[in-house]
Amino acid sequence: MANLKDLRNRITSVQSTQKITKAMKMVAASKLRRAQDAAEAARPYAERMESVLASLASSMVGQVGGPKLLAGTGKDHVHLVVVATSERGLCGGFNTNIVKGARLKIAQLIAEGKDVKIVTIGKKGAASLRRNYSSRMVKHFDMSHVKRLSYGDAASITDYLLSAYDNGEFDVCTLFYAKFQSALTQIVTAQQMIPASYNADNIVDLGGGAYDYEPDETEILEALLPRNLGIQIFRSLLENAASEQGSRMTAMDSATRNAGDMIDALRTTYNRTRQAVITNELIEIISGAEAL
Amino acid sequence: MADKLHFELVSPERLLMSTDVDMVVVPGVEGDFGVLINHAPVVSTLRTGILEVHNGDTPELLLVRGGFAEVNPEGLTVLAEEAMLLSDVDRPALEAELKNANEDVADAKDDVHLTEANKTRDRLVEILGVLDLVA
Numbered sequence: 001m002a003n004l005k006d007l008r009n010r011i012t013s014v015q016s017t018q019k020i021t022k023a024m025k026m027v028a029a030s031k032l033r034r035a036q037d038a039a040e041a042a043r044p045y046a047e048r049m050e051s052v053l054a055s056l057a058s059s060m061v062g063q064v065g066g067p068k069l070l071a072g073t074g075k076d077h078v079h080l081v082v083v084a085t086s087e088r089g090l091c092g093g094f095n096t097n098i099v100k101g102a103r104l105k106i107a108q109l110i111a112e113g114k115d116v117k118i119v120t121i122g123k124k125g126a127a128s129l130r131r132n133y134s135s136r137m138v139k140h141f142d143m144s145h146v147k148r149l150s151y152g153d154a155a156s157i158t159d160y161l162l163s164a165y166d167n168g169e170f171d172v173c174t175l176f177y178a179k180f181q182s183a184l185t186q187i188v189t190a191q192q193m194i195p196a197s198y199n200a201d202n203i204v205d206l207g208g209g210a211y212d213y214e215p216d217e218t219e220i221l222e223a224l225l226p227r228n229l230g231i232q233i234f235r236s237l238l239e240n241a242a243s244e245q246g247s248r249m250t251a252m253d254s255a256t257r258n259a260g261d262m263i264d265a266l267r268t269t270y271n272r273t274r275q276a277v278i279t280n281e282l283i284e285i286i287s288g289a290e291a292l
Numbered sequence: 293m294a295d296k297l298h299f300e301l302v303s304p305e306r307l308l309m310s311t312d313v314d315m316v317v318v319p320g321v322e323g324d325f326g327v328l329i330n331h332a333p334v335v336s337t338l339r340t341g342i343l344e345v346h347n348g349d350t351p352e353l354l355l356v357r358g359g360f361a362e363v364n365p366e367g368l369t370v371l372a373e374e375a376m377l378l379s380d381v382d383r384p385a386l387e388a389e390l391k392n393a394n395e396d397v398a399d400a401k402d403d404v405h406l407t408e409a410n411k412t413r414d415r416l417v418e419i420l421g422v423l424d425l426v427a
Contacts, residue, residue: 041306048302048369052335052362151304211364214322214336223337224360227373231304 004277007270011263018259024090025252032183032245038149039180039238046235053228054198055211056221067218069225072195073171078115080138080170081106082161082193084177084236085125086244087144092251094178094186094244095124101188102176106133117170121157121237138169149241154234161233162226165194177236178243183250186243191236193229297329298367299345301354303375309345316368317344317351318361327361327368334363338372340418342426353378355422357415383423390416 057070083102085095102118102125109116118133120126121141130137139160146153161173173194178186191197213220296312317326319341325334338359345352358373393416396409 038305042304044300044307045302045304045371048300048362048371052360052369052371055364056335210333212332212334214320214325214334220335220337220360227359234304 004270004273007266007273011266011270014259014262014266018256018263021252021255021259025249025256028091028245028249028252032242032249035238035242035245036180039235039242042235042238046231049224049228049231050198053196053224056217056224057196057198067221067225069165069194069229070196070221073168075171076114078117078170078172079109080117080119080161080164080173080194081109082119082121082157082173082175083125083129084175084240085120085122086240087122087124087142088244089124090251091244091248094247095122095128097186097188098176098178099125099128101190102129103132105174105176105190106136119160149234149237151230151234154230154237157233158226158230161194161229170194175233175236177240178247180239180242180246183246186247189236191232193232196225196228295329297327297331300367300369301343301356301372301375302369303372308375311347313345313347315346316370317346318368318370319343319356320361327363331363331368333365334361336361338370340422342378342422343370343372343375353426355381355419357419378426381419381423383420386416386420386423390420 081102083098085098089095106116106118116133116136118129118137119139119141120129120137122143123140126137126140141157141160143153164170165173172192175191175193177189177191179189180186296314297316299309299311299313299316300307301309315326315328317324318336319339320336321339322336324341325336338356338361340357341355343354343356345354354375355378356370356372356375359371362369362371390413393409393413397406397413400406400409
C-alpha cells in the first residue's frame with residue numbers, strides 16, 4: 001500500500017500541474033481573441049485581392065505566354081512543400097496534424113517520382129520532418145522572435161519563394177497550414193501558391209463590359225501576382241496563429257480537467273489509506289491491552 | 293442610396309473604410325482619376341499619393357502607398373499596402389524615422405540588411421515627398 005506521505009506529495013504535484021495548465025489555458029484564450037481578430041481583419045483584403053486576380057486571370061485565359069507565376073513553368077517536376085507550424089508545443093494535435101497532412105502529400109509526390117523540396121516555418125514542424133526528410137529540407141524560417149505577426153514577416157518568406165522560383169528551383173509550391181474555424185476545430189489546408197490558384201466563383205460580373213487597365217494588363221499582373229502571394233502567405237500565417245492558440249486552449253482545458261479527476265482519485269485513495277492506518281493502530285493498541 | 297458610389301479601402305491588416313460616397317479621386321500610376329457612380333470598369337496600380345474621398349462639402353484626405361484600385365459595377369475597391377488619414381500623419385515622427393533609416397543604411401553590415409534598410413528609407417522618402425507637395 002502506498003504510504004501517506006507519497007500520496008500527499010503526488011496530490012501537491014498534480015495540483016501544481018493543474019495550476020500551470022489552467023494558466024496556460026487562460027493565456028491561450030486571451031491570445032486567441034487577438035489572433036482571431038487579426039485573422040478576421042485580414043480577410044477582406046485577401047478576398048478582394050483574390051477577386052481582382054480572378055477577373056484578371058480569366059481575361060488572360062487562352063493567351064499565350066503570360067506571367068510565370070500564373071501560368072507556371074510548364075513543368076511539374078520539382079515540388080516545393082512549405083509547412084507552417086508553431087514555435088511552441090503543448091498545443092494538442094495542432095503541429096502533428098499539419099505535419100501529418102504534409103507527410104502524406106510528400107510521400108505521395110515521391111511515389112509519383114517527383115522531386116520534393118521542403119521549406120519549414122516554425123520549429124515544431126521542422127523538428128519532426130527532419131527525422132525522415134532532412135536531405136530534402138532547403139530552408140527554415142524561424143518565427144520565434146515574432147510577437148505580433150506583421151506583413152513584413154510574410155514578406156521575407158515571399159521574397160525567398162519568388163527568388164527561388166525565378167531561379168527555377170521549383171515548379172509548384174504548396175503551403176500547408178491549419179485554417180481556423182473555431183477553438184475546437186482547425187482544418188489542415190493545402191493551398192497551391194505557385195502557380196497562383198484562384199476561385200472562378202469570385203469573378204464579378206461586369207455586365208458585358210471589360211476592364212480598362214492602367215498601365216496595361218501584363219504590367220498589373222506582374223505587380224499583382226507577387227503581392228497576392230505575399231497576402232496569401234500572410235493570411236495563412238494569421239490563420240495558423242489563431243489555430244495554434246485555439247488548439248492550445250482546448251488541449252489545456254482538457255489537461256486541467258484530467259488533473260482534476262486525478263486529484264479526486266488520489267484524494268479518495270489517500271483518505272482510505274489514512275483510515276486503514278488508524279484502524280490498524282487501534283487494533284494494535286486494543287490487542288496490546290487485551291494481552292495484559 | 294442609388295446615386296452614390298460604394299467605396300471600400302482595405303489594407304492588408306484591416307478594412308479601413310466601407311461607405312457610400314459621392315466621388316473618390318484615386319492617385320493612379322498614370323495620373324489621378326476621379327471615380328463617380330457608374331464608372332467604367334478599371335484596374336489600376338496606385339502610386340504613393342493622396343486619395344480624396346468626397347462626401348458632402350469637405351473632402352477627406354488619405355495618404356496611400358502602393359496597391360491597386362479596382363472599379364467594377366459594385367463600386368470602387370482600393371487595395372492599399374499602406375493607408376492613413378492625412379490628419380493622422382505625424383510628420384516629425386516620420387522625419388525622425390527617416391533619420392534612423394539613413395543611419396541604418398550607413399550601418400548595414402551585409403546585403404540583406406542593406407536592402408532592408410534601403411526599402412524602409414525609400415518608403416519614408418516617398419511619403420515625405422508626398423507630404424511636401426500637399427503642404
